[in-house]
Amino acid sequence: MIATGRLRWWICAAVCAGAVAWLLGAGLTANIQYFRTASEAVAARADDGSHTLRLAGAVVPGSEQDTATGVDFAVTDGHATVEVHHVGSAPELFAAGAPVVCEGHWQRDLFLSDRILIKHGSDYRPPEVRQ
Amino acid sequence: MKPELGHLALAVGFAAAATGAALAALGAARRDLRAARVGRLFVALVVVAAVGAVAVMEWALLGHDFSLAYVAQNGSRATPTLFTVASLWAALQGSILLWALILAVHLGVAAHRWRGLTGDPAIGWATAVGLAVAAFFFALMLGPADPFRAVQGAVPADGAGPNPLLQNHPMMAFHPPMLYLGYVGFTVPFALAMGALISGRVDEQWLRLTRQTTLLAWGLLTVGIVLGAWWSYEVLGWGGYWAWDPVENAALIPWFTATAFLHSVRIQERRGRLRVWNLSLLLATYCLTIVGTFLTRSGVVASVHAFSRSAVGPVLLGFLAVLAVSALALLAWRGDRLRTPGRIDSPLSREAAFLVNNLVMTALATVVVTGTVFPLLAEALWNRQLAVGAPYFDRLAAPLGLTLLLLMAVAPLLPYRAMEPRQLRERLLGPAVAAAGTAAAVTAAGVRGVERVVALGLAAAVAWSVVSSVAPQVRARARAHGERRLVALGRLVAGNRRRYGGFVVHLGVAIIAVALAASYGAGTHRELVLAQGRSATVQGYTVTYLGTEARSTPQKLTLSAQLRVTHDGQPVGVLTPSLAVFPGATEAVGSPSVRAGLRQDLYLTLVSSPDETGQVTVGVFVNPLVSWLWLGGLVMALGTAWAAWPARRRVRRPGVPARDAPVLDTPAAGETVSVGSGS
Numbered sequence: 123m124i125a126t127g128r129l130r131w132w133i134c135a136a137v138c139a140g141a142v143a144w145l146l147g148a149g150l151t152a153n154i155q156y157f158r159t160a161s162e163a164v165a166a167r168a169d170d171g172s173h174t175l176r177l178a179g180a181v182v183p184g185s186e187q188d189t190a191t192g193v194d195f196a197v198t199d200g201h202a203t204v205e206v207h208h209v210g211s212a213p214e215l216f217a218a219g220a221p222v223v224c225e226g227h228w229q230r231d232l233f234l235s236d237r238i239l240i241k242h243g244s245d246y247r248p249p250e251v252r253q
Numbered sequence: 254m255k256p257e258l259g260h261l262a263l264a265v266g267f268a269a270a271a272t273g274a275a276l277a278a279l280g281a282a283r284r285d286l287r288a289a290r291v292g293r294l295f296v297a298l299v300v301v302a303a304v305g306a307v308a309v310m311e312w313a314l315l316g317h318d319f320s321l322a323y324v325a326q327n328g329s330r331a332t333p334t335l336f337t338v339a340s341l342w343a344a345l346q347g348s349i350l351l352w353a354l355i356l357a358v359h360l361g362v363a364a365h366r367w368r369g370l371t372g373d374p375a376i377g378w379a380t381a382v383g384l385a386v387a388a389f390f391f392a393l394m395l396g397p398a399d400p401f402r403a404v405q406g407a408v409p410a411d412g413a414g415p416n417p418l419l420q421n422h423p424m425m426a427f428h429p430p431m432l433y434l435g436y437v438g439f440t441v442p443f444a445l446a447m448g449a450l451i452s453g454r455v456d457e458q459w460l461r462l463t464r465q466t467t468l469l470a471w472g473l474l475t476v477g478i479v480l481g482a483w484w485s486y487e488v489l490g491w492g493g494y495w496a497w498d499p500v501e502n503a504a505l506i507p508w509f510t511a512t513a514f515l516h517s518v519r520i521q522e523r524r525g526r527l528r529v530w531n532l533s534l535l536l537a538t539y540c541l542t543i544v545g546t547f548l549t550r551s552g553v554v555a556s557v558h559a560f561s562r563s564a565v566g567p568v569l570l571g572f573l574a575v576l577a578v579s580a581l582a583l584l585a586w587r588g589d590r591l592r593t594p595g596r597i598d599s600p601l602s603r604e605a606a607f608l609v610n611n612l613v614m615t616a617l618a619t620v621v622v623t624g625t626v627f628p629l630l631a632e633a634l635w636n637r638q639l640a641v642g643a644p645y646f647d648r649l650a651a652p653l654g655l656t657l658l659l660l661m662a663v664a665p666l667l668p669y670r671a672m673e674p675r676q677l678r679e680r681l682l683g684p685a686v687a688a689a690g691t692a693a694a695v696t697a698a699g700v701r702g703v704e705r706v707v708a709l710g711l712a713a714a715v716a717w718s719v720v721s722s723v724a725p726q727v728r729a730r731a732r733a734h735g736e737r738r739l740v741a742l743g744r745l746v747a748g749n750r751r752r753y754g755g756f757v758v759h760l761g762v763a764i765i766a767v768a769l770a771a772s773y774g775a776g777t778h779r780e781l782v783l784a785q786g787r788s789a790t791v792q793g794y795t796v797t798y799l800g801t802e803a804r805s806t807p808q809k810l811t812l813s814a815q816l817r818v819t820h821d822g823q824p825v826g827v828l829t830p831s832l833a834v835f836p837g838a839t840e841a842v843g844s845p846s847v848r849a850g851l852r853q854d855l856y857l858t859l860v861s862s863p864d865e866t867g868q869v870t871v872g873v874f875v876n877p878l879v880s881w882l883w884l885g886g887l888v889m890a891l892g893t894a895w896a897a898w899p900a901r902r903r904v905r906r907p908g909v910p911a912r913d914a915p916v917l918d919t920p921a922a923g924e925t926v927s928v929g930s931g932s
Contacts (some may be wrong), residue, residue: 149620
């Protein structure tokens with residue numbers, strides 16, 4: 123009796139743990155956003171498809187162009203340059219040469235961004251600048 | 254002189270904590286009452302040392318003594334006094350100092366309350382563990398996180414001031430200490446759990462002390478989390494209150510495990526079961542607070558709250574490893590001795606509901622820990638930089654949260670041990686009708702989204718189940734004692750604080766659930782580009798741009814836009830969202846202007862200052878029911894305070910009745926008589 127109780131308990135625990143692990147795995151794979159520098163992003167464009175990612179680089183001076191819905195600009199990491207079409211307002215700090223992280227996805231060779239991340243605190247740098 | 258004084262206080266604190274820990278341990282191990290008593294006295298010295306160190310730091314901050322590196326980096330002559338005082342927790346070293354102070358106060362209060370229990374080995378070991386933890390934090394400040402380091406080279410004439418975000422809203426003076434009070438407060442139940450494991454003893458007294466200290470820390474943490482959400486809403490200007498930021502998560506994770514403990518401890522009290530599991534929850538809660546501290550204090554995660562990279566990270570990680578290994582070793586060593594035989598009688602019982610609650614709470618903690626730590630693992634293991642998006646947390650937390658609401662609606666109606674399914678069906682009819690009716694009504698009113706509708710329905714069921722658990726008892730008491738119903742309700746609630754305090758907390762959670770269902774990721778957001786004198790309308794709100802006003806103080810330069818607002822033709826007032834530039838900071842900090850209401854908030858931000866043509870960009874958010882969040886938080890705090898307030902003195906002088914003694918002539922009085930009778 124005790125043995126079957128124990129066994130039942132273990133089966134129950136294993137099923138619960140398995141379910142949680144499966145949910146975690148599925149949730150993580152669907153919602154991971156890679157940080158990619160402009161050149162990494164270009165290299166991985168085919169793999170990423172329409173998956174959300176975070177594109178890091180500096181705003182190319184002179185590339186900013188206000189549009190009806192947001193702003194178009196280009197970001198570069200010194201090796202590759204990506205054209206970005208951003209929908210929504212740009213943050214106050216957004217300026218030529220500013221380091222930015224854009225959250226969005228590829229549409230052919232245009233990067234559609236719906237969020238420009240500017241971290242608070244003047245000592246923050248996007249990942250690739252830190253190296 | 255101040256660096257020397259500060260270091261002296263820290264050294265005294267460390268020495269007192271280490272000596273006290275050793276004596277308390279000796280006293281508990283050898284049953285040496287004198288050693289235990291002397292060890293306990295060292296707690297007072299630790300408190301004095303911590304207060305002294307903080308006093309020296311505040312003296313330096315308020316006196317603008319820039320010879321201290323910390324003051325030079327976080328203070329400035331232009332900063333208003335409130336924020337100068339609050340600069341104590343504006344950066345890493347000072348925040349550890351605040352941590353040490355709060356820990357010392359918690360230990361002091363605990364030692365005072367345990368003064369009659371010096372002979373109890375579990376209490377003796379708990380004192381030793383608490384003091385050992387304090388010694389670690391003092392050592393941390395004598396080593397890598399030294400708040401009293403002297404500035405290198407010439408003493409600057411003025412300092413940089415705290416981070417602009419930390420001196421932009423008075424809430425900054427309240428939200429971090431409140432969070433720390435709760436967070437650090439879990440040290441005491443942790444110490445009690447370690448004491449129980451080392452001494453191998455768990456008795457009624459221990460259980461009561463552990464439950465009370467956990468409830469206190471839990472309540473303070475709850476208030477801290479709600480205040481944090483409020484700060485995020487009122488200060489950051491993004492229109493929301495919760496972003497699954499790593500630091501928000503760090504506060505939430507131990508909250509889940511502590512909530513689980515507060516429920517499952519009832520099974521231990523009533524049925525003597527789940528002892529080892531409850532001890533594990535306490536140990537896990539404390540380890541998770543250290544994980545959270547590691548995340549926020551080591552600079553490993555990029556976050557609103559993160560301090561810069563420092564040597565504290567590895568030390569904290571080492572401390573965590575010691576905690577986790579010793580906790581697991583003790584559990585393995587003592588587990589069998591403390592384990593109790595027996596199992597849950599029936600799936601239709603209060604015990605079973607508490608068990609499911611524990612499973613869901615643990616699952617929530619697991620989900621949030623995984624999502625928060627995964628980017629760190631990915632970087633450490635595969636050298637990949639990635640982020641886990643908010644949808645991960647939303648998608649996994651929502652069904653678990655709804656399950657908890659369902660449990661809150663059902664569990665109060667379940668008795669301990671077992672019940673007939675037929676009886677259960679009768680009892681569940683009311684809540685089920687309330688849920689279905691509410692769901693239908695809100696759907697008709699235009700609420701869309703399965704999760705939102707279900708959450709609103711379940712919140713109604715929770716409220717119904719609370720009312721239907723209380724109402725029959727009020728009626729019965731009113732009949733039996735010939736009292737008015739309101740009087741009967743008051744006496745019932747006063748007579749069993751834990752039961753009714755718990756119900757009030759559940760009502761608060763239901764209110765928060767309503768707020769989340771209505772506002773999380775919902776609401777309207779528009780951006781308006783307005784020339785002076787022009788207006789635009791969003792959701793019935795007409796916003797007219799009157800002009801901007803610049804104001805300069807030594808602290809900051811503020812540019813505020815004046816926006817006249819009418820709602821469906823009725824004047825609302827002039828709102829003034831602003832942007833502020835602080836000297837020494839490159840970026841502008843926005844301050845939203847919020848007109849809060851019970852039904853909805855109007856939330857305006859100034860996105861950009863006037864351009865060449867004089868147009869400003871204004872962000873307009875219309876957020877439904879956000880005020881209910883703060884209201885729900887308040888209700889939870891009141892319920893917790895009601896349940897946690899010491900009902901009677903343990904040691905009472907004969908002949909002197911306690912002021913707030915429970916009414917003893919009622920069937921509902923006393924904790925053991927009626928708690929959870931469910932009828």
